[in-house]
Amino acid sequence: MDTSTWRILADPLVGPTAPGVLDGLTIAVKDLFAVAGQVTGAGNPTWLAEQDRHDRHAAAVESLLGAGASVAGIARTDEFAYSLAGQNAHYGTPPNPAAPGAVSGGSTSGPAAAVALGQVDIGLGTDTAGSIRVPASYQGLVGLRPTHGAVPAEGMQPLAPSFDTVAWLAREPRTAARVADVLLAHLPGRAVARRTIVLPALDAGVAPDIVAAASDVRQRLVAHGVLAAAEAVDLDPAAPAAWVTAFRTVQAHEAWREYGGWIDTHPGALGADIAGRFAVGKALTEDAACAARETVAAAGGLLRDLLDDAVLVIPTTAGGAPFPDGGGAVEDERAATLRLTHLASAAGTPAVSVPLLRAADGRPAGLCFVGAPGTDRALLGLAESAVAAMTGA
Template sequence: MDDLLAAFWAYERALAANDLAELDHWFLDAPDTLRAEGDNVLVGHAAIADFRRGRGGAPTRVVERVHVVRPAPRVAVVTAETRRQDGTRGLQTQVWQHTEAGWRIAAAHVSAVAAPVPDDRPDPAVWRVAGPLAQSSGRGALAHVRTAVKDLFAVAGQRVGAGNPVWLRGARTEEEHADAVRRLLDAGAELTGIAQTDELAFSLAGTNTHYGTPANPAAPGRITGGSSSGPAAAVAHGWADLGLATDTAGSIRVPASYCGLYGWRPTHGATPTGGLLALAPSFDTAGLLAGDPGLLRTAAEALLPATETFVPVTGLVVDAELVELAEPEVRASFEAACRALHLPLARVSTGVAEHLDDWFAAFRTAQAAEAWQQHGAWITAHPGALAPDVAARFDHGRRVSAAQLAQAEQVLSDARKVLDAVVSPGTALLLPATSGPAPRADAPPEEVEAVRAATLRLTCLASLAGLPAVVAPLLRVRSLPVGLCALGARGTDRALLDFTAESRSPAHA
């Protein structure tokens, strides 16, 4: 397998450089070698070489996933999933034959799928307050970057709605911006509007019973994921370039996965949370969503402390037992995406899976207890204000005893020590960001809850340990996006963001 993939990537480098001699080298020098694209079929090595010389290069693209099938000895079929800069997706399938000189391409087929036409009609379930609410200064690294702010952050002159109309009616008008909002504005960003959230941010579905379900343009008819549903939908639609959001148990990572976006959950405590309505402060973080990894990295710089020690990611780790938590099609796409990465990858048994049920239970106990501590008085004073599923999560927190909370906190303390040993500086643990693609918007509640529970087993690792995680839209299940999550050591946010951006370096078709 290694020599085949080495040949494949050598061919990709030749494409990127438009190195005609090298391209001729990798195609089998035979009269029946094939290359097909659209309705055009080229037969023979000489005809393919003439085509290469005449077309003058090809559009820039990135290879996102690589699939390999070995149907017979000395024969391999390699299919690469690609994306061009304009959003067009394509497939390149090659039949490789092992000769005395090594692997050579005996047949190739290239296809492209047109990028979807953007829908510019605003979804009223996305915005609670449409803007712009603050114009860009025109200066700074984020000059003119349109930013959607989740309706948990204070925005001067506005109220925090928290995804619930009863909460909104009782909220005061904010006199100052939340710290994270102010930092983005100071870097030149434009505040495009206040985007909806799930009720009090205690959900992963993005289905708000009061304001509706935002449309997911990356997966029509399916949910966006929550609780950062509004910012995710705004960025996915192209109505905003950047989403300022929160992640407690996966509320950035899940929408990023479902909507085909890049998402960043920072090291706990690395970004400012002043002026943010809390859910569970031991796990709450302020992070970002974007459609471009370079913008995500630039915007993160406005929120991160200047003192972070930088150790670049030089190695990747995959634990098969953790990957098994995802659905079979997700696992297959995950393996294909791993083949398209350019860093050494070690397959190890971290031992995390054997503890995961206990860790997950402790995390849910501690999160629910803190959520009740934050909002229990308000919920008690406003019976019936919350949707039944959200109310049930808070009620679980109400019933957590002091002894149960102390025991959960001890389990989480032990878990952090284990995970700190797994992801040392310079290493990233790769996982599927969610257990599957986005559920259908009309799925029954019990199905959505089952998907939520399965996904939380993947997302809770970064949350319970306070570790940084970056999601990239590198997996595909049929036509639906699923994110690949890179989990790093605490305090290595910049390195993790750089790894994500650099892993998408373009090649040529």
């Protein structure tokens, strides 16, 4: 067992509780979800040692078991899910088979690696600021962040509840859609709008080869009849930077509210990068957090208005998975990628990352479809059509 990917692995750890549409499928559960008889480690050994065993499954886990799936094991996460890289100071970095030597992407790092390696069919994780979409992009997977609140979060350990979602990834859209048939069965079937929009103001932070690849794929999808010709929507060039700064402020404030008391009584328990992020939250004033929340609310409202009759099509990440170099490459990539991923998080809208892009050196990257609230399952249908059009499948 690769302990950078798995905390617990069995055959299976938990079997299905009933037959259903997921018969025969296996799941890697991110170490943020309650699994009956187990504890939740949240990517930190000190936290793990202090937890009690759960007497019931998280709601999402229970639903998947009730639809015929089995849980293969509990997979790694970045500490408290507060990263997009997949590098855990205590357990290491799960492998990225799609770009060997590069980071796996996080914070749903373990489940993503398990899916990409073919060890399981489904990775059950969370997405607060891109924690499903980023590893999907870096490892050539399909990842869905659902409409905020669409999947019950009972039994899921939080980071920033205003943005946290239950989310999942798979190797192809059809499997991701089967999960949606279970977890999103209650959603009304809202269609994806026919209009396609892009936001050129976002391109400034994206690697030029990814910008070019995204433009090429969009044009090819238009030629295949999958997308309508893209319409550019002008934003104030300063808006994305202001929005992401406000988003990170709210996220940090809520994260400290969740864990600050524990962190203060456990000095040295966190890796340096994660400790630095929590320190930002500790230093925030209520006035700063309130102002940031107003900015995020305004940005989210604007985005929902844009998406009411359109689908936004953008790169999932600012580049392919970065290679750790001892410098700031990974953090620079995280900051640039947050300019893209925070949009759906701020607006509470669904977003699906599809493996349709390549960096100039061949590393995979995702193309992201962002739709209006409630269009989750239709977005997965769009993703399936896009993959079929690009691969001839």
